[in-house]
Amino acid sequence: xxxxxxDHAALPCIQRAALRRVNRLMVILVVLGLAGCAGDRSIxxxxxxxxxxxxxIWWVMLTFATVVFIAVISLWLYAFKRKYRExxxxxxxxxxxxxVIGGGILLPVFSVSALLMFGVPAGKRMLPLPxxxxxxxxxxxxxxxxxxxxxxxxxxxxxVTSNQLVLPAGEPVDFHVTSADVIHAFWIPRxxxxxxxxxxxxxxxxxxxxxxxxxxxxxxxxCGAQHTHMDLHVEALEREAYEAWLEDRQSERLAELALAGxxxxxxxxxxxxxxAVCHSVAGLSSATIGPDLSDIGARPMLGAGVLxxxxxxxxxxxxxxxxxxxxxxxxxxxYMDTATLExxxxxxxxxxx
Ligand code: HEC
Ligand SMILES: [Cu+2]
Numbered sequence: 001x002x003x004x005x006x007d008h009a010a011l012p013c014i015q016r017a018a019l020r021r022v023n024r025l026m027v028i029l030v031v032l033g034l035a036g037c038a039g040d041r042s043i044x045x046x047x048x049x050x051x052x053x054x055x056x057i058w059w060v061m062l063t064f065a066t067v068v069f070i071a072v073i074s075l076w077l078y079a080f081k082r083k084y085r086e087x088x089x090x091x092x093x094x095x096x097x098x099x100v101i102g103g104g105i106l107l108p109v110f111s112v113s114a115l116l117m118f119g120v121p122a123g124k125r126m127l128p129l130p131x132x133x134x135x136x137x138x139x140x141x142x143x144x145x146x147x148x149x150x151x152x153x154x155x156x157x158x159x160v161t162s163n164q165l166v167l168p169a170g171e172p173v174d175f176h177v178t179s180a181d182v183i184h185a186f187w188i189p190r191x192x193x194x195x196x197x198x199x200x201x202x203x204x205x206x207x208x209x210x211x212x213x214x215x216x217x218x219x220x221x222x223c224g225a226q227h228t229h230m231d232l233h234v235e236a237l238e239r240e241a242y243e244a245w246l247e248d249r250q251s252e253r254l255a256e257l258a259l260a261g262x263x264x265x266x267x268x269x270x271x272x273x274x275x276a277v278c279h280s281v282a283g284l285s286s287a288t289i290g291p292d293l294s295d296i297g298a299r300p301m302l303g304a305g306v307l308x309x310x311x312x313x314x315x316x317x318x319x320x321x322x323x324x325x326x327x328x329x330x331x332x333x334x335y336m337d338t339a340t341l342e343x344x345x346x347x348x349x350x351x352x353x
Contacts (some may be wrong), residue, residue, distance in 0.1 A: 007234030040216035043189045048208045050192025053122035128174045128204045134159040136173045145226040146291050146304045159249045162291035163304050169212045169236035178202045185221035194220045225327045231305030232297035248353040254294040255283025267347035293295030297352035
């Protein structure tokens with residue numbers, strides 16, 4: 001007779017206390033884990049077909065893995081409990097062969113095939129295959145640490161914005177993603193994905209939002225010091241509202257807006273000599289080292305998520321951006337006086353198409 005390996009009653013007190021601590025830790029981890037199941041970035045709350053497919057695969061895999069886990073643990077416990085039996089070498093070999101063929105070949109072939117049956121159609125849906133209707137194209141370019149978003153197909157000419165992504169709801173959209181510097185990743189968890197943004201290469205992913213609404217997104221590949229502060233505000237609009245949104249951002253309209261108001265003449269000059277090397281504002285400059293600012297006043301946030309947009313927020317950003325988002329790629333402007341920064345902020349906030 002073999003001795004039993006584990007005997008709870010025989011564990012010294014101190015080990016039982018340690019076990020209790022581990023149990024408590026597990027409960028905390030499970031609660032924390034479940035806290036991630038809701039919210040605007042939860043893959044478990046899909047808002048588009050691609051995301052629903054991914055979640056289905058996830059549930060299938062979790063269920064299957066749980067069954068396998070329970071089966072393996074049960075066999076393991078059974079192996080401890082079972083009485084020792086004498087076997088001939090031949091019998092031993094036969095049993096070993098059964099395990100290799102059943103558990104090592106048949107089971108994996110079955111499970112991988114089952115997974116592929118779910119996985120292949122789901123992956124295919126996210127490919128930019130022809131579907132007999134024109135598909136909206138939106139280009140997204142990752143920068144350290146902000147997002148450039150372009151609409152090359154907009155009627156009346158390309159539209160550019162940053163740190164916000166507006167898409168039409170209820171239709172497929174092809175996202176052409178790339179990077180201007182290091183590797184980033186494009187991921188809107190509730191819509192599906194994700195896909196790498198690689199410098200020198202354009203990757204394409206097709207996603208669809210069922211309903212108009214706001215969806216969270218965040219760079220999903222570590223890209224340097226401020227990776228955590230690289231949020232993307234995603235909003236799906238009805239087709240008509242989407243087209244109106246694009247039309248408001250036609251470059252002539254934006255230029256008109258930027259050049260309006262005599263009060264802002266000084267601010268525009270300051271911008272031209274201090275900021276235009278990096279930023280574009282339609283009608284004034286066309287640099288892409290920093291985010292396009294032509295519609296900045298109408299955007300929901302600043303610094304890719306570090307500040308909500310409200311009155312005075314741009315001045316606050318200009319004064320404090322290196323503390324709010326340390327080592328971001330915009331040089332500090334603390335050599336400029338408060339009045340100048342205030343007028344720059346007021347002018348930029350007036351850029352609301
Ligand atoms: C050397 C290039 C450079 C110069 C010069 C520069 N910026 Fe920036 N700016 C950037 C970069 C890069 C970012 C993005 C920082 C980030 O979020 O990581 C940025 C961000 C911003 C933002 C926030 C944009 C957003 O979408 O959240 C504003 C507003 C802004 N700059 C205004 C200005 C103004 C006004 C000036 C001139 C006084 C200026 N910048 C000068 C590079 C520059
Ligand atoms: Cu990143």
